[in-house]
Amino acid sequence: MHKVLVVEDNRSMREMLFTVLSEKGYEVTTAEDAATALLQLKRTSFAVMVSDLQMPGMDGLQLVKKTRPMGIPCIILTAYGSIEKAVEAIKAGAFDFIAKPVDPEYLNLIITKALESTRILRENIVFRQAEATASRSAVIIGQSPEILAEAEKLKQVAPTDTPVLLLGESGTGKELFARTIHRLSPRRESPFVAINAAAIPERLLENELFGHEKGSYTDAYTQQVGKLELAQGGTFFMDEIGDLPLHLQGKLLRVIEEKTIHRLGSNREIKLQLRFVFATNRDLEAEVQAGRFRKDLFYRIHVFPIHIPPLRDRGEDVTLLAEYFVRHYCREMNKPRLELAPEAAARLRRYKWPGNVRELQNTIERAVIISHGPRIEGADIVLPDRGLDLLEDFSLDGGLKQVSARAVRLVEKARIQAELERTGFNRRRAADQLGVSYKTLLEKIREYNIRPENHG
Structure with missing residues (x-):
């Protein structure tokens, strides 16, 4: 769902825009003036901004100039529709100009075009040079x-x-x-x-x-x-x-x-x-x-x-970067194109990424390797708050064969538990995802004494 920021000082107009845009499927946030809008822009990444031209304090044109470096397409609304004002708004960096009264269908069309421009920007901010080689290409990805x-x-x-x-x-x-x-x-x-x-x-x-x-x-x-x-x-x-x-x-x-x-x-x-x-x-x-x-x-x-901001401050860029790394490692490993499951994307967004983009890249590389099926699931995202605590109670005593056998059992049990948790303890679905027979999975569940209540 695309996020749209509506900046309008007239309450009834603001509420009307909120209603019609929400009905079109947008996630709408409203602001009654430019100062409030700037605060919202600091907290949230928006795909499009729709702003009135004439407002108390900072007007719409000043707001466009202020937010231009953010790369958010801005659609200006005004009751003072004139060629001069339109040209001034476009020169200031506005994406387009609409005269009031606003036709909801036309506004939706312009927002759709603005989103398309954002998509192209997202693909190319990125800054890919045509001559860049695959291994050393300069790629900066983000829309925050x-x-x-x-x-x-x-x-x-x-x-x-x-x-x-x-x-x-x-x-x-x-x-x-x-x-x-x-x-x-x-x-x-x-x-x-x-x-x-x-x-x-x-x-x-x-x-x-x-x-x-x-x-x-x-x-x-x-x-x-x-x-x-x-x-x-x-x-x-x-x-x-x-x-x-x-x-x-x-x-x-x-x-x-x-x-x-x-x-x-x-x-x-x-x-x-x-x-x-x-x-x-x-x-x-x-x-x-x-x-x-x-x-x-x-x-x-x-x-x-x-x-350069830390990844934890870049909002939805985590998902964009993750998708980019998924495509990259699928190509590198000659694997079919994988998608990020909603649960996996949510886990990535919740994590604080102390190691920033480098840590995210390593996490996605590992997820592509261990993933089964057409999607990277939440259980495939191994983060320090979950998967890296396996060794806490692990004994390194004994010979190499004994230690290796214990390690295999530990990882196998953790993988089965994760898949059962993901499928709501649906054994048949879990067996399919794990690539084993239903009978084999039942034997493993008994062997490792895995029970629904163990999952909390």
């Missing part, structure tokens, strides 16, 4: 106001050479954003080179960045080109810049400002022509206050920050 606002910033900055700082928790997709910036930039045909400052030992990091000449130190038997030089003409992405050692922070600042480097063991200056993108999950301002991050470097890289 939070992700759309940051995606709009990304599109604005991508064509420039301005340094970008990506801020977000681990697993939110910072490298994916960096690759998207690269693919949307004039440098897309040149290299994208990534390095993780936290993943490389401090003694090797300088060498990885700048490279070295043969004989520059004891084990330097050959010349090595550094990551910065490898990114020549393209984009250099440093993840976890907050973990960069202090003595290298000064050297990196000099590189950003002068666009030149020297390989270790060489006095030859190498001019760089590249774009810098940085990312961190740390609070860099706090790191500066604590003396662990240089203030001058912070100001140099903090020119254009993009805040």
